[in-house]
Amino acid sequence: xxxxxxxxxxxxxxxxxxxxxxxxxxxxxxxxxxxxxxxxxxxxxxxxxxxxxxxxxxxxxxxxxxxxxxxxxxxxxxxxxxxxxxxxxxxxxxxxxxxxxxxxxxxxxxxxxxxxxxxxxxxxxxxxxxxxxxxxxxxxxxxxxxxxxxxxxxxxxxxxxxxxxxxxxxxxxxxxxxxxxxxxxxxxxxxxxxxxxxxxxxxxxxxxxxxxxxxxxxxxxxxxxxxxxxxxxxxxxxxxxxxxxxxxxxxxxxxxxxxxxxxxxxxxx
Numbered sequence: 182x183x184x185x186x187x188x189x190x191x192x193x194x195x196x197x198x199x200x201x202x203x204x205x206x207x208x209x210x211x212x213x214x215x216x217x218x219x220x221x222x223x224x225x226x227x228x229x230x231x232x233x234x235x236x237x238x239x240x241x242x243x244x245x246x247x248x249x250x251x252x253x254x255x256x257x258x259x260x261x262x263x264x265x266x267x268x269x270x271x272x273x274x275x276x277x278x279x280x281x282x283x284x285x286x287x288x289x290x291x292x293x294x295x296x297x298x299x300x301x302x303x304x305x306x307x308x309x310x311x312x313x314x315x316x317x318x319x320x321x322x323x324x325x326x327x328x329x330x331x332x333x334x335x336x337x338x339x340x341x342x343x344x345x346x347x348x349x350x351x352x353x354x355x356x357x358x359x360x361x362x363x364x365x366x367x368x369x370x371x372x373x374x375x376x377x378x379x380x381x382x383x384x385x386x387x388x389x390x391x392x393x394x395x396x397x398x399x400x401x402x403x404x405x406x407x408x409x410x411x412x413x414x415x416x417x418x419x420x421x422x423x424x425x426x427x428x429x430x431x432x433x434x435x436x437x438x439x440x441x442x443x444x445x446x447x448x449x450x
Contacts, residue, residue, distance in 0.1 A: 271436055274355055274377035274378075275379055276356075277327065282301070282329050282357070283300070285300055285301055285303040285305075285306065286303060286309070287299055288309065290313075290317055293323075294323060295322070295323045295324075296321045296324045297325050297327070298310070298325065298328065298339075299327045299328065300327075301330070302328055302330060302331030302332045303331055303335070304334070306332065306335045307334075307335040307339045310342060311342060318346060324350050324351070325356070326351070326358045326362055326365060326366055327353075327357055327358070328359070328365075329359050329362070330362050331362075332361065333385070333409070336362065340365045340416065341368060341412075342368070343368040343370075344368045348370060349369045349372070349373065350365065350366050350367075351369070351373040352366060352374050352378040352379075353378060355378070356375065357378075358378065359379065359380070359382070359434055360381075360382065360385055363380055363382055363422075366448075367412075367447060371449050372450070373448065374447075374448040380436065380437050380447075380448075381434035381436040382429065382434065383426055383435060384426060384429060384430060384431045385431060406427070422437075422445035422447055
């Protein structure tokens with residue numbers, strides 16, 4: 182029997198292991214590999230997010246409020262490690278009435294079939310819009326958004342309602358669409374973003390009296406992220422857009438540039 186030097190034996194083992202991995206990966210097409218890589222990124226980000234939310238819950242006495250509400254109405258631009266990945270900061274363009282934006286979302290039909298949707302996305306906003314569309318739906322062609330965010334469930338319900346009715350969405354110059362509001366924006370048949378509109382996302386969490394433990398926070402984060410991922414995919418929007426939300430602290434915002442809105446298919450115009 183011929184004995185191989187120890188170094189040669191280790192090299193052969195490494196070669197066989199590498200070939201075994203390559204044979205396994207060849208069983209999948211390139212698209213499947215990419216999808217699994219994306220899922221891996223989501224899972225890792227969700228884990229960090231869940232721990233962040235758990236720590237925030239532990240530090241906050243009583244009810245957990247909407248992120249940023251007690252310090253500044255409009256969170257500052259997020260500072261990322263890589264300047265090349267940084268979104269733009271369009272806050273200087275904003276022309277908003279903070280008093281109106283703090284109120285529950287109101288719907289006002291204007292000229293040209295434009296229905297203005299302004300204010301917080303409160304629980305029940307989707308039902309009010311459904312009633313509005315039943316009453317005057319034939320006149321509504323576009324929903325113009327100006328909202329700091331709010332209820333995720335109602336945001337997705339509104340987005341689905343708009344897509345089912347073939348209604349367009351827009352965020353006009355000087356308007357704000359933040360936090361969960363882009364989920365409504367994604368529902369438009371056509372999605373128009375003004376050059377001076379502020380569209381941004383960040384982490385968010387449920388408001389409640391009971392503080393969630395780490396395991397519950399992880400479960401809630403995974404469930405919400407899965408629902409948002411399926412929702413965006415069904416609407417034809419790249420779900421990778423939501424990685425910026427998962428990566429951005431609750432008291433900051435990641436503002437999308439015009440190129441990013443197009444790349445992620447969040448805006449069509």
